[in-house]
Amino acid sequence: MKNRSISTSTQPSPTRFEAVPLLDLQRQYASIREEVLPAIERVCSSQHFILGPEVSALEKELPRFTGSTNAVGCGSGTDALWLALLACGVGPGDYVITTPFSFFASASAIVRTGARPVFVDIDPATFNMDCSQLEQKLRSGSVRNLKAIVPVHLFGQCADMGRLEKLCREFGVAMVEDAAQAIGAAWQGRRAGAWGGAAAFSFYPTKNLSAYGDAGAVTTSDPERAEHMRRLRNHGSPRRYYHEEFGWNSRLDEIQAAVLRVKLPHVEAWNDSRRERAASYDRLFVRSGLAATAPSNRVSHAVPVEIPYRASSAHHVFHQYVIRADRRDELRQFLTQRRIGTEVYYPVPLHLQSCFEYLGYRAGDLPEAERAASELLALPIFPELTEAEQTWVVESIVEFYS
Secondary structure, X not given: OOOXXXXXXXXXXXXXXXXXXXXXXXXXXXXXHHHHHHHHHHHHHHOOOEOOHHHHHHHHHHHHHHOOOEXXXXXXXXXXXXXXXXXXXXXXXXXXXXXOOOOOHHHHHHHHOOOXXXXXXXXXXXXXXXXXXXXXXXXXXXXXXXXXEEOEOXXXXXXXXXXXHHHHHHHOXXXXXXXXXXXXXXXXXXXXOOOOOEEEEEOOOOOOOOOOOOOEEEEEXXXXXXHHHHHHOEOOOXXXXXXXXXXXXXXXXXXXXXXXXXXXXXXXXXXXXXXXXXXXXXXXXHHHOOOOOOOOOOOOOOOOEEOOOOOOOEEOOOXXXXXXXXXXXXXXXXXXXXXXXXXXXXXXXXXXXXXXXXXXXXXXXXXXXXXXXXXXXEEOOOOOOOHHHHHHHHHHHHHHHO
16 A cells, blocks of 8 residues: 655644543533532532432423423433333333444343344444335334334434434334434434434433433423323332332432533534534545545445545534544554554444344344444544644554555
8 A cells, every 4th residue: 555644745744642532521621610610519509419400400401402392311321212212102022123333222221121122234324224224124014013213323423314204104103312422413404302202312421412420311392201201210200109100210410410501502512613523534534545535425445444424414413433444453453552542333233242142133134233343443533622633643544554
């Protein structure tokens, strides 16, 4: 392979960095510290720590942001998926279709309801559920007792929600969005969290909107479902010591809600910054010769790096900037030696996880998910990342392939 370099005679060599982290939350905290500390102090002074005024206020602010009408705070994004599925009527004996290429909770929440997950392979360009394969499976009638479909908005890009909505309506099944990575993302101008019967969000500390611990929420435009989820998150109890059903302890605490309320007004600007950082990576990779001149919806190995594809209807918020990389594991080891943070999302597709052996899937059944697991690499991306740091990351990748 011929030598490549970002640098030219008119451009200085990139600055070397001792380290570039995958994510640096210290930089974010420095920018909002004077807002966060008074919010936490407000909670501590009130001595009201569980399901109080901060949670109530957040549950009004989140629907305004997403375009839904109700929000229910809970203990984690995993619990949010479980609550959303139960509220949409999923239970023992039901089947639920989802993607094999996602975080474990996308499928484990289905199992937790007593239902059985069914996996549909991914689109190799967006890494989201392949709607053509989904439609084929639905029309074949091969999935009995199908109750819901769970599309995952992976890495901050919405699945093809227009097509999914039509299919769910035609086949009479519920749609539950896994929007854990997609706060502020949109499809055809309509935000994640405003589609289908319910949508689950995670506020894990690494997310675009992050708490200072575990936290989650469900959005829905069905007020009865919202009330049902409020009971479920509190041991199935509409009022203290009276229980109408078996629920769980998944109550959002006041400190996490207060932190999220501070951060929510910043999310738009932070997401814009992530999009700008993604565009910078694109330019740097193209200029280096490592990647094609534009993100493509066609997977090709003519170049060693393939930059993320953006569907034309999607507003991508880049929870992660993920490339396809030739010799991915060797590249990651090289970058680790330079203390450049990377991550593999996800090394083992869900259908090949040992706990799902009972479903009967085998290697080769879902080839695009399996290939993505062997080729994808997440690079550093967060709003405060500098272009100089990005240049060093890409120049290091250039050096690896030279």
